[in-house]
Amino acid sequence: GRFDVDHVAVCDSTNTRLLERAQRGSGSGTVLVADAQTAGRGRRGRTWVSAPGSSLSFSLLWRFPAAQRLEGLSLAVGLAIVRGLGKLGATGLALKWPNDIWLNGRKLGGVLVEVAQGARGEWATVIGIGLNLRAQPEWVEQIAQPFAALDELSQQAPDREAVLAAILEALLEVLTQFSSHGFVAFVDGWMSYHALLGADVSVEQHGLKRYGRCGAVDALGRLTVDTPEGEMHVFGGEVSLRAT
Ligand code: BTN
Numbered sequence: 001g002r003f004d005v006d007h008v009a010v011c012d013s014t015n016t017r018l019l020e021r022a023q024r025g026s027g028s029g030t031v032l033v034a035d036a037q038t039a040g041r042g043r044r045g046r047t048w049v050s051a052p053g054s055s056l057s058f059s060l061l062w063r064f065p066a067a068q069r070l071e072g073l074s075l076a077v078g079l080a081i082v083r084g085l086g087k088l089g090a091t092g093l094a095l096k097w098p099n100d101i102w103l104n105g106r107k108l109g110g111v112l113v114e115v116a117q118g119a120r121g122e123w124a125t126v127i128g129i130g131l132n133l134r135a136q137p138e139w140v141e142q143i144a145q146p147f148a149a150l151d152e153l154s155q156q157a158p159d160r161e162a163v164l165a166a167i168l169e170a171l172l173e174v175l176t177q178f179s180s181h182g183f184v185a186f187v188d189g190w191m192s193y194h195a196l197l198g199a200d201v202s203v204e205q206h207g208l209k210r211y212g213r214c215g216a217v218d219a220l221g222r223l224t225v226d227t228p229e230g231e232m233h234v235f236g237g238e239v240s241l242r243a244t
Contacts, residue, residue: 003029003030003031005033005164006031008032009035009052010036010037011032011037012038013037013041014032014034014037014059014128015041015112015128016041017032018060023124028061028062028063029061031060031061031168032058033057033164037050037057040130041112041128042112043099043112048112049142051136053133053134054134055131055132056160056164057128058164059128060127061125061126062124062125063123063124064123064179066120066121066123068123068179071220071221071222072186072219073125073127073178073221074099074111074112074236075190075236076174076178076186076221077111077113077171077174078111078193079095080173081109081111081170082193083170083174083189084163084170085166085167087170090103092104092153093108094194095193095194097195097217097223098223098239099113103148103149103150103152103153105195106146106147107132107147107148108148108149109132111128111129113126113128114126114128127171131150131163133149133157134150134157134158150163183219187216187218190217190221191216194216196243197214197216198213199213199243200212200214203223203232203241204239204240210225210229210232212226212227214241215231220235221235222235223236223239223241
């Protein structure tokens with residue numbers, strides 16, 4: 001198939017492992033799933049909690065040519081996740097810009113895309129995905145923000161392998177389309193899951209906080225925010241967005 005999936009019981013971070021494998025020449029479609037991570041990483045230097053049996057934590061290596069524009073890649077990945085979960089019957093999903101997955105208004109999972117560039121400018125992207133499958137009592141103390149888990153949606157425990165397969169299938173389609181068109185091909189799809197459209201938000205960038213109304217995402221995946229000082233277009237990288 002298109003994917004070469006490796007499972008480990010535990011590692012520091014599947015993203016760290018795949019960044020290393022990328023350097024040693026592993027190809028697109030290399031996937032690493034860990035039952036648990038000892039140093040799972042989130043965006044903006046945060047830690048990501050993943051213990052055995054409670055989460056799906058994996059990373060996918062995908063290579064792009066030097067000319068590829070990568071803006072919006074992590075948003076497209078978020079869309080692939082909600083599409084994949086939707087195929088399994090999940091409802092109540094939304095995307096909190098830039099790439100958090102929400103279930104019923106609480107965080108179900110997140111995406112951490114890391115990029116390395118080769119000698120001739122070609123890109124190795126490591127797409128890390130963490131999803132809560134079964135809520136654990138200790139998460140209440142460990143996780144600062146309201147969280148959700150997939151087990152809310154049905155009596156049966158979600159099957160990790162089925163969730164992984166559905167997301168990989170959706171990712172293959174999204175990454176293929178992203179290669180030829182970039183994020184612009186996903187704007188409408190992304191907007192249909194836009195959790196904070198029209199909401200009053202604060203945007204914190206380089207320690208500066210501004211308030212405004214959350215608008216659309218543009219062709220590069222930037223978020224439009226209407227503030228008293230004018231319209232901002234913000235990239236996901238260094239920004240924290242909150243509903244106020
Ligand atoms: C976030 O919401 O801030 C992003 C969380 C990303 C977590 C996943 S779990 C698999 C992969 N390995 C990591 O260390 N992080 C990502």
